Amino acid sequence: MAGEDNGEFYLRYYVGHKGKFGHEFLEFEFRPDGKLRYANNSNYKNDTMIRKEVFLTPAVLKECRRIIAESEIMKEDDNNWPEPDRVGRQELEIVMGNEHISFTTSKIGSLVDVQSSKDPEGLRIFYYLVQDLKCFVFSLISLHFKIKPI
Amino acid sequence: MATADVEAVDFEPEDDDLMDEDGPVEVEVSPRAPPPKLKSAITGGSTSLSAPKKTKGRGFREEADAERNNRFASKDFDSLDSGGGPGPQRSIEGWIILVTGVHEEAQEDDLQNVFGEFGEIRNLHLNLDRRTGFVKGYAMIEYENFEEAQAAISEMNGAELLTHTITVDWAFSNGPFKRRSMRRRSPRGHRSRSPRRRY
Numbered sequence: 581m582a583g584e585d586n587g588e589f590y591l592r593y594y595v596g597h598k599g600k601f602g603h604e605f606l607e608f609e610f611r612p613d614g615k616l617r618y619a620n621n622s623n624y625k626n627d628t629m630i631r632k633e634v635f636l637t638p639a640v641l642k643e644c645r646r647i648i649a650e651s652e653i654m655k656e657d658d659n660n661w662p663e664p665d666r667v668g669r670q671e672l673e674i675v676m677g678n679e680h681i682s683f684t685t686s687k688i689g690s691l692v693d694v695q696s697s698k699d700p701e702g703l704r705i706f707y708y709l710v711q712d713l714k715c716f717v718f719s720l721i722s723l724h725f726k727i728k729p730i
Numbered sequence: 731m732a733t734a735d736v737e738a739v740d741f742e743p744e745d746d747d748l749m750d751e752d753g754p755v756e757v758e759v760s761p762r763a764p765p766p767k768l769k770s771a772i773t774g775g776s777t778s779l780s781a782p783k784k785t786k787g788r789g790f791r792e793e794a795d796a797e798r799n800n801r802f803a804s805k806d807f808d809s810l811d812s813g814g815g816p817g818p819q820r821s822i823e824g825w826i827i828l829v830t831g832v833h834e835e836a837q838e839d840d841l842q843n844v845f846g847e848f849g850e851i852r853n854l855h856l857n858l859d860r861r862t863g864f865v866k867g868y869a870m871i872e873y874e875n876f877e878e879a880q881a882a883i884s885e886m887n888g889a890e891l892l893t894h895t896i897t898v899d900w901a902f903s904n905g906p907f908k909r910r911s912m913r914r915r916s917p918r919g920h921r922s923r924s925p926r927r928r929y
Contacts, residue, residue: 594801607801613906617807633807635819638907639899643830643868658787671789682789711860719855719870724810724821724902 588612589645590675593713595687596621597668608717610636610644618721634724644716648674651709658683660699661706672710818879818900824852824872825879826901832856833892834864840892844929845871848885849878870901890928 590612596605601623608618614637620630648654654676661683664670668687674680683706688694694703721727810822818825829841838856845851853872856865873879879900887898 605801609802614903615906617802619801619807631807633809635903635905635907637818637828637900637903639828639830639897640901643828646830647866658789663788673787673789675783678783680783680785682785682787684788684792708859708861712857712866715857715860715866716868719857720901723826723853723855723870723872725808726822 587677588675589641590673591644591648591713592671592673593710594671595668595710597666597687610641614638614641616717616720618717630727632721632725632727634720636720640720644713645676647712647716648676648709651705651712653705653709654679654681656681656683656699656702656705658685658702658706660697661685661703662688662693662697670710672706817904818876819902819904820876821872821902824874825876826870826872827879827882827898828901829869829871829886829896829898830867831891831894831896832865832867832869833894834859834862834867836865836869836892840929841869841871844886844891845882848882849873849875889926892929 590610592607592609594605594607596603596607598604604622606620608616610616614635615633616636617633618631622628653672654674662685664684665686669684670687671682671684673682685703685706688703688707691704691707694700694707697703810819829845832841836856838854841854841856842851845854850873851871852874853870855870857868858864859866871879871882873882883898883900886896889896889898
């Protein structure tokens with residue numbers, strides 16, 4: 581699959597909002613040298629910021645690329661997605677092969693939000709990809725550090 | 731970058747005179763958007779970006795850089811102590827391997843049966859595709875000892891599981907990898923392989 585095996589790779593995902601508990605967010609990034617960074621800031625009740633980083637093997641990055649390539653997210657565009665709002669924002673930035681996307685949108689509560697948007701097909705791809713990526717990252721972080729993300 | 735823009739504007743009054751003589755003025759000259767800025771602190775300014783990228787998305791048109799850089803700028807990310815040098819890194823309670831090419835209908839028992847042969851599996855993550863509900867295609871397995879994990883990798887990488895060829899490798903590394911060193915084999919990789927297994 582194009583862009584899966586060679587060339588550069590970078591990924592960053594952010595979801596967060598600013599509210600009465602301050603700036604609460606979750607963010608992770610895969611860097612080209614294999615470093616995975618994970619940050620989770622919640623000010624609710626206990627004021628803790630979790631920041632973890634660990635180097636991954638090429639095998640893990642390759643699997644990450646496969647998940648992205650198979651989602652075909654690089655073909656989408658965020659033009660018709662809901663704009664980030666007071667409730668929150670999501671950002672997904674990916675460099676893969678010769679393409680660089682930096683998408684932003686609001687938080688997506690459920691598939692109902694996807695369905696009622698102006699680009700349900702594209703947003704659905706984003707919606708599921710983000711869940712699959714979070715799942716992948718949470719497994720890595722929780723196995724390595726024995727913390728329970730979120 | 732901001733100063734450059736301001737200076738460019740200063741020259742415009744003179745330019746206008748010249749342009750008038752050329753007939754219809756292209757109004758698009760000044761409103762033309764500056765080239766998209768790479769938002770990422772990592773890729774931005776990196777010289778490794780050889781070819782110009784095709785960029786897409788609203789993220790390139792926003793100015794939230796400062797805040798985002800703050801989020802990741804700080805150096806105080808926790809990491810486990812690594813021995814330094816190349817090679818796999820130990821996780822807090824054991825050694826984690828990644829299995830890829832896992833059949834979408836694989837069950838935890840299938841992996842347990844095969845990988846339990848190399849030692850007690852302390853943890854097994856077999857994540858599902860959120861859309862289809864089938865296995866996403868990878869599994870992460872934790873062993874207590876390095877030798878168990880190494881044996882699982884040596885024996886099972888390239889083996890067949892439920893008709894799929896799987897790859898098995900370490901998940902975590904002591905340091906960054908470079909493209910060139912990616913193909914380097916571990917010393918054990920050179921030993922003659924036992925025949926491929928099927929399960």
